[in-house]
Amino acid sequence: MSSQPRATGQAAVARTALDGIGAQARRSNQARVRQLSAALSSLAKGELSLLECQRSVEVAHQLVGSAGTFGYARVSELGRQLELFFSSGARGDAREVDAVARALVRMQQDLTLPAAEVAELS
């Protein structure tokens, strides 16, 4: 008997499990984007603390790994951009801050859609 059907069956089970975990990851990543948006608001008001900035580096770093793993490649790439921004102390000029704000909007938009749809759009 060929092992192919068993392998195919295992892959199907894995894909189903992956979808379930992916839905949970999407909610977590939406919360991370909201957290980063709040940090950017703090920055705009001149109230971004060192702690919030450091925490934002960690949150953006988690987004890089998680979003990409669950099919949101663009969110992952933008997350890297945000990780660099906050790890440099969020000291960018107005143009850079605007780019971060636009990246956050794009990330929010992507995460409202299932990963498969985002992949088709990008």
Next chain:
Amino acid sequence: MTIAGAAAAETPTLPVRRVLVVDDDDSIREVAQMALEIVGGFVTTTASSGQQAWDIARAEVPDAVLLDVMMPGMDGPTVLSHFRSDPRTRDIPIIFLTAKILIGDPKSLDDLDIAGIIAKPFDPMKLPADVSRLLGWTS
């Protein structure tokens, strides 16, 4: 020897590989566990922090560890140094699972005494094959 016993003796049994998955991100930990168990056929244990990983490893001595680098508290490199300083865990191969950019720096790999690096994001369906390749595990 019984017929069944003779057949068993002739059929090589594959060793059950036990992998400890360490990541503070629930979803990453779960997807890695799922992939390693369902796709790879490994037995896994998980830990959500470096300290928990260290405690589990000393008790269970897994065959390998898939270790996140950037974690609050005890980070990956710190966990690695603990492993290497204890006779019970010294020889356990460790693979870093990281979104940090480390790949392409062989010197740092040598210094770290790890079996390899798997970059995040990763393809869950390919994770077991990547782990097996880095560890030289063949089916």
